[in-house]
Amino acid sequence: MGEHDSLPSFEEAVLPHLDAAYNLARWLTRDERDAEDVVQEAYLRAFRFFSGFHGGDARAWLLKIVRNTFYTWSHTNRPLRGAEEFDEKHFPVHSRIPYAEEVLLQNDNSTLVRRALKKLPQNYREILILRELEEMSYKEIAEITSMPIGTVMSTLSRARSCLRGVLTTLMNEVPMPSSRRIVNVNA
Numbered sequence: 001m002g003e004h005d006s007l008p009s010f011e012e013a014v015l016p017h018l019d020a021a022y023n024l025a026r027w028l029t030r031d032e033r034d035a036e037d038v039v040q041e042a043y044l045r046a047f048r049f050f051s052g053f054h055g056g057d058a059r060a061w062l063l064k065i066v067r068n069t070f071y072t073w074s075h076t077n078r079p080l081r082g083a084e085e086f087d088e089k090h091f092p093v094h095s096r097i098p099y100a101e102e103v104l105l106q107n108d109n110s111t112l113v114r115r116a117l118k119k120l121p122q123n124y125r126e127i128l129i130l131r132e133l134e135e136m137s138y139k140e141i142a143e144i145t146s147m148p149i150g151t152v153m154s155t156l157s158r159a160r161s162c163l164r165g166v167l168t169t170l171m172n173e174v175p176m177p178s179s180r181r182i183v184n185v186n187a
Helices: 015-029 032-048 058-077 100-106 110-119 122-133 138-145 149-173
Strands: none
Touching: 015 032, 015 058, 015 122, 032 058, 058 138, 110 122, 110 149, 122 138, 122 149, 138 149
């Protein structure tokens, strides 16, 4: 029995991660149909290059393909027209604002969180999705994004800070009981 005999088949290694692939594609594309197209193309690429997979973390391998497929797809299908750089001045980070995780736990309204995630720059949204929703390790995220682990950690920190600011802004825009409103005492 050779080394390749012990490797899982494409179906065993890659198909179980279809939900994770779709979840990442959905957050990157912000559209269900586009996400389906990206995942379909990613799975075709994964199948085509499965002979190059030598074992290891199939989910991280697949999500890297999904991510790369998205970027290729977006350059073809979504040229940058009128895109603006994220301006942190619009969403300042204040020391008295609770951590994003606390806001998520306190606020049972997932629509607010989804709106906040959509407002983040793509690289921040991507890192948060991989870490918080897909529960991937820093090492796995580094592998998927081709970033050093330190860069993953610092980007994740900045992404959490931006998410906190966006959530605060959105929560203060939405009419709610004053007990749930976050008040900026430094203003």
